[in-house]
Amino acid sequence: MTVKSNSRQFPFALYLTISFVEGGSVLACELLSARMIAPFYGTTLFVWSTVIGVTLTALAVGYFLGGFLADRYANNELLFIVLSLGSVFIALMPISAEFALNITASMDIRTGALLSALIFLFPPLACLGTTSPIIIRLANRDLQHTGRTAGTVYAVSTVSGIIATFFIGFYVIPNWGITSPAYYTAIIMALFPLVFFIKGKKYTYAAGLLIALIVITILLQKQNEPSSSSEWKMLYKSEGLLGQVIVADWNGEVKDISEKNRVLFVNKQPQTNVLISNGYSIWPYVHAIAVVSSIKPPGSDALILGMGGGSAADEFLRLGFNVDACEIDERIVQVARNFFQLDQRCHVFIDDARHHIRMTKKKYDIIVLDTFTGEQVPSHLLTLENCLEIKKVLKNDGLFLINFTGFLKGDKGLASRSIYSTLAKAGFDSKIIATPGSEDTRNLVFASSPIHQNYSLISLDRQNKCCTDFMKVPVPPPFVDSSPINLTNSLIFTDDKPVMEIVHVEASETWRRNIIKNFEIEFSGLPIF
Numbered sequence: 001m002t003v004k005s006n007s008r009q010f011p012f013a014l015y016l017t018i019s020f021v022e023g024g025s026v027l028a029c030e031l032l033s034a035r036m037i038a039p040f041y042g043t044t045l046f047v048w049s050t051v052i053g054v055t056l057t058a059l060a061v062g063y064f065l066g067g068f069l070a071d072r073y074a075n076n077e078l079l080f081i082v083l084s085l086g087s088v089f090i091a092l093m094p095i096s097a098e099f100a101l102n103i104t105a106s107m108d109i110r111t112g113a114l115l116s117a118l119i120f121l122f123p124p125l126a127c128l129g130t131t132s133p134i135i136i137r138l139a140n141r142d143l144q145h146t147g148r149t150a151g152t153v154y155a156v157s158t159v160s161g162i163i164a165t166f167f168i169g170f171y172v173i174p175n176w177g178i179t180s181p182a183y184y185t186a187i188i189m190a191l192f193p194l195v196f197f198i199k200g201k202k203y204t205y206a207a208g209l210l211i212a213l214i215v216i217t218i219l220l221q222k223q224n225e226p227s228s229s230s231e232w233k234m235l236y237k238s239e240g241l242l243g244q245v246i247v248a249d250w251n252g253e254v255k256d257i258s259e260k261n262r263v264l265f266v267n268k269q270p271q272t273n274v275l276i277s278n279g280y281s282i283w284p285y286v287h288a289i290a291v292v293s294s295i296k297p298p299g300s301d302a303l304i305l306g307m308g309g310g311s312a313a314d315e316f317l318r319l320g321f322n323v324d325a326c327e328i329d330e331r332i333v334q335v336a337r338n339f340f341q342l343d344q345r346c347h348v349f350i351d352d353a354r355h356h357i358r359m360t361k362k363k364y365d366i367i368v369l370d371t372f373t374g375e376q377v378p379s380h381l382l383t384l385e386n387c388l389e390i391k392k393v394l395k396n397d398g399l400f401l402i403n404f405t406g407f408l409k410g411d412k413g414l415a416s417r418s419i420y421s422t423l424a425k426a427g428f429d430s431k432i433i434a435t436p437g438s439e440d441t442r443n444l445v446f447a448s449s450p451i452h453q454n455y456s457l458i459s460l461d462r463q464n465k466c467c468t469d470f471m472k473v474p475v476p477p478p479f480v481d482s483s484p485i486n487l488t489n490s491l492i493f494t495d496d497k498p499v500m501e502i503v504h505v506e507a508s509e510t511w512r513r514n515i516i517k518n519f520e521i522e523f524s525g526l527p528i529f
Contacts (some may be wrong), residue, residue, distance in 0.1 A: 014152070016156050017132075018179055022086075022132065023164070023207040024165075026128050028090075028181065029125055029182075030121075030125075031165065031168050033051055034051045035239055036120070037050070038243035040268065042269075042376055043242070043243050044501050044503050046113060051121070058121065058126040058129060059128070063129050063133060065126070066129060066518060069082075070133045071132065077126065080196045082127055082131050083189055083192055084208075086127030086191070087190035091213060093182045096119060097116065100115070105117045109508070121198070133295070147272060234249045235249060235339060236338075236339060238331055240331050244265070249276065259335065261273055264340070274311060279340065285469040286312055287467040288473055290315035290319065294456070298320030301322045301364045303324045303367045304316070304326070304370065305325075305353035305356070305370065306327065306370040307327040307332060307336060310343075311340075318464045318466075323347070324349065324364075325349070326348070326349045326351055327350060333350065353369070356390050366399045367401070368401045370400070370402075370403075381491050384422050384492055385495045402448070404416055409439070412507040415500060420487065420490065427450060428452070429452050430482075431453075432445070433479055441512050458476040474487055
């Protein structure tokens with residue numbers, strides 16, 4: 001039995017080609033959207049859950065709508081109109097994402113990420129989902145082969161998605177960023193309806209699609225133009241493993257500091273902040289780590305997990321330590337060498353911190369965990385199991401130092417108190433250093449050791465001048481009195497229950513809002529994508 005349609009059939013291979021492009025475009029939109037959200041809401045479990053959930057919702061709506069339209073209006077014109085709409089929405093993603101993320105920036109992570117994704121990700125994916133049932137209806141020759149037709153179309157679309165996932169994730173985004181891949185994905189998809197409309201003498205449709213793409217092209221060019229009035233001077237920008245990385249010089253005024261400073265941003269969160277003139281970090285926690293570590297003699301072996309611009313590595317080298325660093329994103333290493341003058345004596349491993357700990361055979365006197373991606377520390381690095389693994393590669397009298405956000409009391413401090421309890425469960429004796437400032441702007445440094453350390457032995461003569469003369473860190477540093485810390489409701493983080501992101505969400509939201517406020521609202525003059 002044959003299947004009738006209101007339009008002549010194209011070769012089956014053409015429909016499969018369209019399906020191939022559609023499948024790859026779906027995964028392109030999904031990956032690109034996660035990177036678009038990252039500068040505002042990070043790359044946490046909440047963000048990826050949002051992206052996946054909105055993707056599936058949009059495709060479900062598209063499949064249902066496409067099935068309805070295919071039964072009622074089965075013709076090629078319908079297919080190419082839907083493809084045209086999809087291509088326009090994809091090209092608009094960098095613009096609509098900026099709009100959506102700016103209006104949701106004050107919301108909590110879950111609400112803001114979800115609402116923004118619904119605004120800029122749902123429309124293109126709903127259009128792409130609509131095309132599959134229409135393609136199946138148009139490509140099917142007879143009812144006896146409906147299953148084979150549907151299976152082939154979805155298989156081709158899925159294979160394309162698999163290829164796009166690896167190609168875009170491993171090559172395109174790291175080398176080309178976000179805006180260009182979105183635009184060229186849209187252009188490739190738009191070629192099919194343009195050719196159809198022109199050949200079919202449907203010039204109104206063709207002109208409308210061309211005008212829309214031209215307008216979007218102009219808007220994208222304006223979006224990427226640097227602001228001449230900005231006090232930020234961007235030196236470097238790329239997209240990759242950790243998300244967006246930017247290096248910029250700030251030419252404005254910083255409280256109590258008259259010199260210009262250079263900042264490394266990861267997903268709009270500053271990871272390194274130094275004076276351009278001498279490379280000194282202007283963040284107290286870096287100097288607090290150096291002061292505590294100075295209890296160890298020159299020649300000690302130190303490992304830094306999460307290098308950033310290399311401020312802690314520079315401090316350790318000044319103390320005469322042998323410094324290894326582990327950084328998961330190779331771009332960060334290049335940035336540290338090229339823009340923050342990281343000393344070649346620092347030996348860097350490109351690896352996940354936990355994997356490196358598991359594989360290394362070396363024993364260290366000092367291990368520093370400073371692995372923020374945005375405002376979050378990856379949860380697998382703060383579990384009991386990882387603390388025990390770190391203990392194995394730490395010398396018996398070694399130091400294990402963790403940099404974390406500054407909350408210690410109430411619900412926002414639950415994550416910090418849980419780290420304290422997890423370290424105790426792993427057999428570490430821990431003290432906490434709180435850098436100056438309120439809880440929502442300061443850092444906490446956990447100073448832990450398998451043995452009880454006598455920090456009163458820290459000598460003033462052993463200190464780097466940047467710590468005592470510039471940052472004026474007390475020697476020994478002031479430790480938080482741990483006796484009033486209420487550990488009643490604290491958790492032990494484990495691999496089986498990696499709940500760090502959940503218990504830390506309120507604190508990280510507050511931290512992110514304060515950072516954005518302190519680094520100029522909307523980061524005026526710096527590109528979002």
